[in-house]
Amino acid sequence: MFTRNGRRRMLAAAAMTGAAALALTGCAGGGNEASAYDPDEEVTLNFTWWGNDDRAQRYQQLIDAFEEEHPNITIDGTFTDFPSYWEKRKTEAAGGGLPDVWQFSDSYLREYAEPGLLLDLGEVADYVDFDAFDDGLKQTGQLEGTQYSLPTGYSAWAVFLNDALIEQAGVEPYEGGTSYEEYDEWMASVTEATGGAVYGGTDMTQRIQTFENVLRARGDNLYTEDGELGFTEDQLRDFWNSGAAARDGVAIPQQKLEEISPISGFGANLTASEGSWSNFLGGYLADSGAESITLVAPPTDDPSGTDLYRQAGLQMAISADTEHPEAAAMWLDYVVNSEKAGEVFGTTLGFPASETKLAGTTLEGVDKQVADYLDSVADRIGDAPPVPVVGYGSLEQTFWDLGKSIGLGAITVDDAVDQFFSEAEVILG
Structure with a gap:
């Protein structure tokens, strides 16, 4: 558990899955109608x-700084991996016990806002600086005009290269922005050069973000406005x-990835490249211990298209049932807006979305790399997709x-497509 002494505990993963759990809490909200803030x-x-x-x-550094400024407020912090995180939130939502403040994702905006599980930040507007965000980024946390969350920063999809592993393989670095077929060929050259000691990369078709980029290059999106x-x-x-x-001996085998999970193949120095959001640079450096990592543009089959976008998915939200809405808003504002947050996190939660947080960020080293990368792909940045x-x-x-099941050979592509659309039909009704 993260408190002042910095101890940590991992949250247990919950067994409940699916959006059905949230339907049970459709009447949630209203628990913050408290007396005046003391x-x-x-x-x-x-x-x-x-x-x-x-x-x-x-986060512990930021918590310590906040508690020093606000000695009457204690932040009781916990964390876990991404899949377990959302399983836990669904269980809490069904039981009415969501955290006061929590790291949020715009992917879940409709799912948690429509049943009344998120606090309307307009109710605590005196404690949050909304003017530090431009309208486009602020809107990523809005649903039908109501502000339910605010972004910590924004990112763009990128390909990460481990410079030392590529040099040891004796191949030229991937230049970025080529076709997907050329990227596969580059990965194959790394795998062949190392005899499989290091693979060129990971099967990019596992990630829905790659599919999204392919669709957006053709003028489509993962989902429609309705x-x-x-x-x-x-x-x-x-x-x-x-x-x-890629799955035929070029990319790292899925079985190897299962053995090292939750560390990625790139973080474990088993692949020379990996596709992910640009704000992952600091985490990849920490996981891999690499001295230098380069960011280049992801592949595309339409170099003139606008397949990328400013992804402000990592956000902060407050539970509608918090007993301390004002204090919760002060902590949320500190995370998304304070210069201290910019100093502590740099670009690791995305390139700072607010002007005040950016003012505290020193753009050098890793943070300047991310800023330079975002500048380099500016021509490929298009409009944000519809609200998820x-x-x-x-x-x-x-x-x-x-x-992953396709990569393990446990399912055929045809069966995977059938399963995905069957589940989508249930979830989307």
């Missing part, structure tokens, strides 16, 4: 996030089949799980 009252706030040890250490899937079974089938070459459909987080996890 700035001297001793308050303890439950706060939780997903991430690795690097993120945990940074809450429907934005792609067909044939499009998904073609996408997963496109990874066959209810259940998108579950669909994202299903996509990933099915992609």
